[in-house]
């Protein structure tokens with residue numbers, strides 16, 4: 001349950017606030033406990049007001065996208081979780097070769113829109129779970145391309161909860177994420193190329209087949225766990241420790257890609273954390289390499 005103090009600080013936002021809200025349905029692993037408080041504003045005005053309150057009163061908050069990179073503890077998360085799931089934050093529009101998408105729009109919806117409007121570039125991101133906010137913050141992608149290369153500008157809420165536009169030159173996209181000094185990514189504009197829809201669909205199919213061949217099965221809830229250590233591949237290191245398929249409780253090292261943990265019904269965050277410890281210890285003992293988590297544990 002939320003503390004009375006926190007509820008009192010947020011009482012003006014009761015219309016879009018839930019205390020003790022389950023977070024598991026909003027994550028890809030579908031496990032973990034509730035949020036002390038979940039805020040899901042319905043408009044920019046509501047979002048700015050609640051962010052201003054948080055900043056003024058120094059109330060920490062975390063933003064949850066589609067939870068592709070988040071593991072929530074079984075006990076849940078203290079404090080405020082913010083989601084941009086309302087239509088005000090998931091809109092996608094395009095004009096010419098420019099496509100704009102809200103921070104809460106899913107990559108899948110953005111790619112579908114782009115394809116429908118004959119816009120190409122984002123195909124290699126097909127299949128990847130994520131919202132525009134999460135994907136941009138982590139600069140999601142693969143070895144061939146990342147989302148950052150298509151971004152022209154982003155709208156953010158800054159440290160005063162005011163909307164600001166950051167041009168491409170002000171952003172820095174690295175292999176591990178985007179350097180952004182603002183607390184919230186509101187929307188992004190992408191510069192794509194035009195092409196025939198049928199040609200884009202063909203490329204999408206090819207990218208989908210390639211991506212899915214190395215991923216856990218679609219029916220499995222899963223998460224990509226470790227960063228690749230410099231010059232090394234986390235999956236290869238894990239494979240060589242013989243841990244593929246190893247289970248702890250209802251969490252298992254994926255048989256299709258060793259850097260993924262898949263979970264069965266009844267799994268707990270504790271199962272996943274124990275499996276992570278086991279993998280780390282084995283890799284450390286065998287290769288003297290310390291695997292760093294890619295996933296955030298909340």
Ligand SMILES: Cc1cc2nc3c(=O)[nH]c(=O)nc-3n(C[C@H](O)[C@H](O)[C@H](O)COP(=O)(O)OP(=O)(O)OC[C@H]3O[C@@H](n4cnc5c(N)ncnc54)[C@H](O)[C@@H]3O)c2cc1C
Pocket residue numbers: 028062063064065066067068069070084103104128129130131132133134135136137138139140141142183184185186215222223224296
């Ligand atoms: C099966 C599977 C396959 C994956 N494959 C890949 C892959 O091939 N390549 C890859 O790069 N990643 C991959 N990932 C990791 C992950 O899905 C992506 O990085 C994705 O972009 C995360 O987006 P999200 O919306 O789920 O973010 P979340 O996991 O919800 O959040 C990630 C971070 O972004 C922050 N955030 C979210 N929204 C906003 C916002 N609007 N403003 C500011 N901060 C925000 C969160 O606070 C958090 O710190 C995979 C994950 C899974 C589960």
